[in-house]
Amino acid sequence: MKSRSDLSKMGKIEVVVSGSDAPAVREVFKAVGVTGFTSVSGVSGLGHGGYHQGRLLFNDQATLEMLITVVPEEKIDSLLAGLRPLLEESSGVMFLSDTYVSRPDYFT
């Protein structure tokens, strides 16, 4: 396999928040120096907090936005630190996964 060796390992961060919290997420991205992101609309979800608190029935889905960004390892900590307080106040969730890109300069 030469695939992986041609590529650079990065962190992919996916954030799912209510539409009203999305601008604050983008502000964190900007503050941390994220060079780009993808935003998916038409997203609904059963929030983890919501389900636990019994506020929502299982099929009662809130309108959400998913924001995806890919950053080099050295930006992950500050991005997570910036997002954490935001997600604690809201019912948003965040996932970090490993991913590989062919043009790391696009993301730094």
Next chain:
Amino acid sequence: MKSRSDLSKMGKIEVVVSGSDAPAVREVFKAVGVTGFTSVSGVSGLGHGGYHQGRLLFNDQATLEMLITVVPEEKIDSLLAGLRPLLEESSGVMFLSDTYVSRPDYFT
């Protein structure tokens, strides 16, 4: 890097099914004790089965739904077991990936 050590490793399961099969997927999530999920609409796809069977032209895309959930390792087996028969009957697909979250209690 302290990023990963602050986080908990989980399994992210992405399921892509026809809109009519999505409620059955949500039922499996609920039965297994999934605490939340994200659902993406506006998804189309060229099903793997469909292309193989020659029923669809390559640009003839069906309307689908993508459901994403993140669960602790100990729930992965039962979730996969619950989804497998459903996906075998339909033309859906399922991917399991490693992911990391900052608040594991949200997902258990």
Next chain:
Amino acid sequence: MKSRSDLSKMGKIEVVVSGSDAPAVREVFKAVGVTGFTSVSGVSGLGHGGYHQGRLLFNDQATLEMLITVVPEEKIDSLLAGLRPLLEESSGVMFLSDTYVSRPDYFT
């Protein structure tokens, strides 16, 4: 954990491009022998190139499409090779991640 051992490791490739470049991405998928893919509309984004070049304000998002495909390891190199020139001309991005599937024959 028996989860992982029941599953086959594959490469998940996510491509985010402008809607007008999406057909060319699907052509590459077809040429490489991809057996299926998922396409997400309702995607906007702040392109990495765009932000760097100052052509877009941070909240000025372009309409994009995200295409997701899962392929066996031996197809990754040719898929990346086919997509690279396309992405270099456009402002698209591509991520490769490890994923696991239960029915590898669907993807080969």
